[in-house]
Amino acid sequence: MIRFNPQTVKKLRRFREIKRGYYSFVILVLLLTASLLGELLVNNRALIVSYQGTLFFPTYSAFHPGTDFGLDYSYETNYQNLQTVFERDARGDWLLMPIVPYNPLENDASEEVFRPTPPSIADQHYLGTDTTSRDILARLFYGTRIALFFSLAFMAAVYLIGIATGCAMGYFGGAFDLVFQRLIEIWSNIPFLYMVIIVFSVIPATFSVPTRIAILLIVMVLFSWTSMTYYMRTETYKEKARDYTAAARIIGASDFRIIFRHILPNVIATLVTFMPFTIVSAITxxxxxxFLGFGLPPPTPSLGELLKQGTATLRTAPWIVTSAFGTLVILLTLVTFIGEAVREAFDPKKFTIYQ
Amino acid sequence: MRPIAIFLPVMCTVLLITACGGESDQESAPTGVDAAPDNTQEVLDYYASKPDFFSFKTVADLPDDLVWQDGMELAEIGSPKAKKGGTQYARLQDFPRTLRLVGPDSNGSFRPWILDDTTMQMGHRHPNEFVFYPGLASSWAVSKERKTVYVKLDPAARWSDGVPIKADDYLFLFFFFQSTYIVAPWYNNWYGTQYTNITKYDDHTISISVPEVKPDIDSRVLGLSPVPQHFYKELGDDYVERYQWKYVPTSGPYIVKQEDIRKGRSITLTRNDDWWAKDKKFWRYRYNTDKIHLSVIRDTPKVFESFKRGDIDQFGLNLAEYWYEKLPNEDADVQNGYIHKTVFYNQRPRPTYGLWINTSKPHLDNVDIRVGINYATNWQLVIDKFFRGDYVRMKTGADGFGEFTHPTLEARPFDIGKALEHFSNAGFTERGPNGILINEAGQTLSFTLSTGYEALKDVLTILKEEAAKAGLEYRIEVLDSTASWKKAQEKKHDIQLSAFSVFLEMYPRYWEHSHSDNAFDKAFLEDGSVNPERKLKTQTNNLETIAIRELDEMINRYRASDSKEAMLDLSHRMAELLYNHASFIPGYVQPFYRVGSWRWVRYPDNFNLKHSRSAGQYFVHWIDTEIKEKTLAARDSGQTFPPQINVFDQYRSD
Structure with missing residues (x-):
């Protein structure tokens, strides 16, 4: 494990003192945790079903056909209907639905036709429905979850490659540095968005949705890791010339050990300040x-898809665009606040003693 | 700063020099060494090399027993009330990539404006009566053995550049479409195999023959349009580049002037004041607006906003979303009478919206699976809830051809029980943890459902949700329209949501979609057994890769048949066979079209014509400039008119 040096610990403490950033961080962590347990909050499967004295917990289990609960169909039980059946029969069976009893793919045709309906507490569509009567809150929730975890994974991957390459370049220097710098210059001149669009348009749909999301992630990472290397390279160059590095080398520490035990903890400050902004750019x-139609395959819930629907129905269903836009603004503001706070906390000027 | 200061004058001088050079080049070009090529001799040589195809005779050689028809007894098209003048503002989805009428990129959304809807053929099907009225021909006669049509051309006919249209332009038509210069294989094939002879008797008399006797031979011949020989003098290997932005002279009412082409932004059609047919019966009350201004607006919601502002005159309201939500009857512009809403029930073969199953894919080659998929696909829900019950379920792939359409067949309804039964016949008996069926080998019942129609994405998600109830998983793939079309043409799809537009014809075509010639290279061996080494044939419209020997044989008889009764019988039997084959899941048909139009767009009293595809197709509308001024003024002053929401159901058939 990387042991933080006292200065870094001091910086982290300072971060806690910047309230706006700190609370944003807390909220975001809570959101992330909540989204991990999303199936318990936003789902069309009941949390608990008590049927003929037996308790069922359908949330994470395999699907229960309607016949399990005395219904006459072999496909997945419609728990909302089941609830009405239970209430009508009044045989002491009961079930408990999540707060938002819809799944993001379900067309809730309680009205005669599929069309956007405005937010309604009675229908439990707290943010209304989209053009095919799917619950917007459910789609936003799962869309945000995907976007958040996607961007976290994106950040992790980009930093892994960026740090490794950047450190290696800075540490070894010389011809290695020179060649890699040129390669990176060429690579980073390939327009990122076009490449993603081109590559993603040729991926066959036979792959499952998670695979396709993974491929999208890989493609995006491939074209985004380069910018990180510049910072890591210069930082490593700087740290390499310090006495402690020379000392470590004299003791006979390996290159690997020097980079990861000595240099990396000292440059972590630079990294941390960039992290929130990488996440912002990944979400965007x-x-x-x-929004352009080249991202996650339909019917995966996503913020961009909702935004697109929303802009097309500005006049008739303003709640779609409002919800999607609002979520995006809140999310990006939270992350940016964290970013600002981190930057301030890690600002070297606060601790410099040069007069 | 200094280097730039010096650099600028130098650049200017260089520019000046090149500019001068450019000018002088242009002036000297016509007399220069590389004068424009002239293919007159090449064309004559071509005619001479195919004496069977291109014949030259005299009027005395015409058979005596011909019965000439001219269609003049048919009703006028359009309204005598129509006023000429005004400008129609419309939208183009994409700027045309070329002004050529054939060859690469020519088959785009601009084509109807300069070809399909605005050029004249020898004769046209009357959009109310289905028989022919004269265009470039003044009369025609079908030979006794029904393989040749004799045509007298109207001597008054002129190209838009003033050159008379003569028999030579019809001979040249075949040279043009048979030549490889145009890089259009479909044309090469069609004009090389579907016609056997053209004979010139004099400048205004020709005859054209087809290889097989058909009940609708007149449409094969009268549907031809001449090609201006004088314009294509420079036709050669560089056709694609040379003619890329050259406007082809037309026999029709609208021309495109070079200065009206604003690349990437807009294009304007101008009515030809000297159009030769402007006072002819069937033509005089149509093509009324002086100009048609087409601007490129890619995004449909944006088009709608332009329409609401009055920048665009009309907007198609076929989608329920637009008809009911975005421009509801309660909308202020509708209630104030500024915008009129119209539903018009038409009669014609409809585009074949449905699911095309590729039977060459694993599992999909099993008829039980296909029947199961038919039962597991809930089109009725899509129609009821998404299209709000406005559309009707398609019955077969050949609907709308009158008696040629099978009288009793209907598409399979959504039926989970039957679907499960058929799936279990095919070995898919158990449901997996997510409710999707699996077979003993552990394979899941899962297929890719692709489409190129972005607007129908929601339809796919509805079908997916419903199919899951029957244990079938659809993996949805929404591609860009070109990519999706290419995928289907290369037969790489599993199941494709697609539609072919269908021509206004007497009887359906089966060869294109269902003959083994279009499924495999050499599908069967001599003895009739399946060729084990057969390869999929790409770039054909047999999206189901149907190869059934019995059907092949029926299609061949159908194509060769000259008896309507025999063809009727075959058509019905083929429809039954295809129904049992279950590789096409009929979707929906839209028995009408709907349009919203500003008050100044006027239509005849009965709105439009029975067989019309859209409100604008036959150009019977006109723009009343006075009403336009008044309406715009009224909109500013708040004056209102009675609302107009009209349903024209005189041609409603269901």
Missing amino acids: AITSLD
Whole structure:
């Protein structure tokens, strides 16, 4: 494990003191945790079903055909209907639905036709429905979850490659540095968005949705890791010339050990300040790709897809665009606040003693 | 700063020099060494090399027993009330990539404006009566053995550049479409195989023959349009580039002037004041607006906004979303009478919206699976809830051909029980953890459902949700329209949501979609057994890769038949066979079209014509400039008119 040096610990403490950023961070972590348990909050499967004295927990289990609960069909039980059946029969069976009893793919045809309906607490469509009567809150929730975890994975991958390459370049220097820099210059001149669009348009749909999301992630990472290397390279160059590095080398530490035990903890400050902004750009990128129709395959819930629907129905269903836009604004503001706070906390000027 | 200061004058001088050079080049070109090529001799040589195809005779050689028809007894098209003048503003989805009428990129959304809807053929099907009225021909006669049509051309006919249209332009038509210069294989094939002879008797008399006797031979011949020989003098290997932005002279009412082409932005058609047919019966009350201004607006919601502002005159309201939500009857512009809403029930073969199953794919080659998929696909829900019950379920792939359409067949309804039964016949008996069926080998019942119609994406998600109830998984793939079309043409799809537009014809075509010639290279061996080494044939419209020997044989008889009764019988039997084959899941048909139009767009009293495809197809509308001024003024002053929401159901058939 990387042991933080006292200065970094000091910086983290300072971050806690910047309230706006800190609370944003707390809220975001809570959101992330909540979204991990999303199936318990937003789902069309009941949390608990008590049927003829037996308790069922359908949320994470395999699907229950209607016949399990005495209904006459072999496909997945419609728990909302089941609830009405239970209430009508009044045999002491009961079930408990999540707060938002809809799944993001379900066309809730309670009205005669599929069309956007305005927010309604009675129908439990708290943010209304979209053009094919799917619950917007459910789609937003799962769309945001995908976007958040996508961007976290994106950040992790980009930093892994960026740090490794950047450190290696800075540490080894010389011809290795020179050649890699040129390669990166060429690579980074390939327009990112076009490449994603081109590559993603040729991926066959026979792959499952998670595979396709993974491929999208890989493609995006491939064309985004380069910018990180510049910072890591210069930082490593700087740290390499310090006495402690020379000392470590004299003791006989390996290159690997020097980079990861000594240099990396000292340059972590630079990295951390960039992280929130990488996440912001990843969320923006995936949303705009979805908006353009090149992102996540339908019917995956996504912010971009909702935004697109919303702009097409500005006059008739303003709640679609409002919800999607609002979510995006809140999400990006939270992350940006964190970013600002991190930047301030890690600002070296606060701790410099040069007069 | 200094280097730039010096650099600028130098650049200017260089520019000046090149500009001068350019000018002088242009002036000297016509007399220069590389004068424009002239293919007159090449064309004559071509005619001479195919004496059987291109014949030259005299009027005395015409058979005596011909019965000439001219269609003049048919009703006028359009309204005598129509006023000429005004400008129609409309939208283009994409700027045309070329002004050529054939060859690469020519088959785009601009084509109807300069070809399909605005050029004249020898004769046209009357959009109310289905028989022919004269265009470039003044009369015609079908030979006794029904393989040749004799045509007298109207001597008054002129190209838009003033050159008379003569028999030579019809001979040249075959040279043009048979030549490889145009890079259009379909044309090469069609004009090389579907016609056997053209004979010139004099400048205004020709005859054209087809290889097989058909009940609708007149449409094969009268539907031809001449090609201006004088314009294509420079036709050669560089056709595609040379003619890329050259406007082809037309026999029709609208021309495109070079200065009206604003690349990437707009294109304007201008009515030809000297159009030769402007006072002819069937033509005089149509093509009324002086100009048609087409601007490129890619995004449909944006087009609608332009329409609401009055920048665009009309907007198609076929989608329920637009008819009911975005421009509801309660809309202020509708209630104030500024915008009129119209539903018009028409009669014609409809585009074949449905699911095309590729039977060459694993599992999909099993008829039980296909029947199961038919039962597991809930089109009725899509129609009821998404299209709000406005559309009707398609019955077969050959609907709308009158008695040629099978009288009793109907598409299979959504029926989970039957679907499960058929799936279990095919070995898919158990449901997996997510409710999708699996077979003993552990394979899941899952297929890719692709489409190129972005607007129908929601339809696919509805079908997916419903199919899951029957244990079938659809993996949805929405591609760009070109990519999707290419995928289907290369037979790489599993199941494709697609539609072919169908021509206004007497009887359906089966060869294109269902003959083994279009499914495999050499599908069967001599003895009739399946060729084990057969390869999929790409770039054909047999999207189901149907190869059934019995059907092949019926199609061949159908194509060769000259008896309407025999063809009727065959058509019905083929429809039954295809029904049992279950590789096409009929979707929906739209028995009408709907349009919203500003008050100044006027239509005849009965709105439009029985067989019309859209409100604008036959150009019977006109723009009343006075009403336009008044309406715009009224909109500013708040004056209102009675609302107009009209349903024209005189041709409603169901």
